[in-house]
Amino acid sequence: MVGRQDLGSGVNGRRVAVIGGGWAGIAAAVELTAAGAAVTLFEAGRVLGGRARAVEVAGRRLDNGQHILLGGYRDTMALMRQIGADPDRLLARHPLQIMDNTGFRLTLPRWPAPLNLAWGLLTARGVGWREKLRTAQWMQGLKHQEFCLSGDRSVAEWLDAAGQTGCLRRHLWEPLCLAALNTPAGEASAQLFANVLRDSLGSARRADTDLLLPRCDFGRLLAEPAGDWLLAHGATLRYRTRVRTLHAGIEAVTIDGENYTAAIIATAPQHAGRLWPALAENLEYQPIATIYLQYPPTIRLPFPLLGLRGPYGQWVVDRGDGLLACVLSGHGAWEEVDDDSLAQRLAEELDLGAQPGWQQVIREKRATFSARPNLPRPPTTLAPRLFLASDHSWADYPATLEGAVRSGRRAARLVLAAE
Structure with a gap:
């Protein structure tokens, strides 16, 4: 299925291919289209959205997986606003609470940072005063370090060294690590977890700690309005189209026999190596x-x-x-x-x-x-006219939607900056 026929080379002379319609590919395609490039977006599936999309199951419309968004996801919300998907309407904003079925609860008030975190720690239910104070001091020390660790290791080793071995470790740090990095604390990267804490609980903006929960499925949240916006602004959407061949030359990128000024690979890591052998996965x-x-x-x-x-x-x-x-x-x-x-x-x-x-x-x-310690990340520029966008390429984060969006916008800007 083709959404619209190609419209020449765009107002700025650029004809760009984006391969993959997940959140990274969507972000790249929107950025390029807004800048006047003629964009063709290739998507192997029937819909956009990648790992955050709606699926039809037994007559119901569900998400293919759950994703937690935070108030610090600035690029994601900027992208939503750009395509007319109002995050204030589509996302329910809650001051962060971490609670579980054992009675543990940590609640952040709507106070300026860092008072909100300090109060949340000091009033956490089921935690002794000594542990609360020790954790508050530890977080303050991380802020002084700007959340930069001297060396990467597992989250479990990092917490051991910091004396975080009590209730907060079991009910806060380890569950948050698993939710954010999708990797158990014994295997997960401490530096990546520190980066997540930096941009959430450790942020200087109180709103960054808020929990954002979709009021609709992920298709209606981003993928579908993005597709509508791209079509309305002249982009070509090629659904059910798997790219077979790609050659990056000095003057053009050739994709299945068609020439483009530049191209962005925005597929999942396990598929990227088929298009560009240097990206052959070494991931778990x-x-x-x-x-x-x-x-x-x-x-x-x-x-x-x-x-x-x-x-x-x-x-x-x-x-x-x-x-x-x-x-x-x-x-x-x-x-x-x-x-x-x-x-x-x-x-x-x-x-x-x-x-x-x-x-x-x-x-x-x-x-x-797997967000493991010292995980190597691929470069964004693969060749003079070929770029990469994926959550894996955003080295500051584990696999997150915000990382995917940021990587897509970055790759698009590199295309626009290239001669």
């Missing part, structure tokens, strides 16, 4: 499962994000109208449990006094790359 991957449980509409969680500290549960997102989405990240015992049994066990851990009337399990075996 982590799985993610989303288990949807439909309860009666009267069932609601005390806060839209709840931690589950059970044999299997990790996090639960309240999607409204009784629909709960349980998220399991990283390798674990849950991988060996069949779908029906896994849904039943998570319902038991939730213990909401009612049984779900419907369930659906969506598994992705290679959902994200």
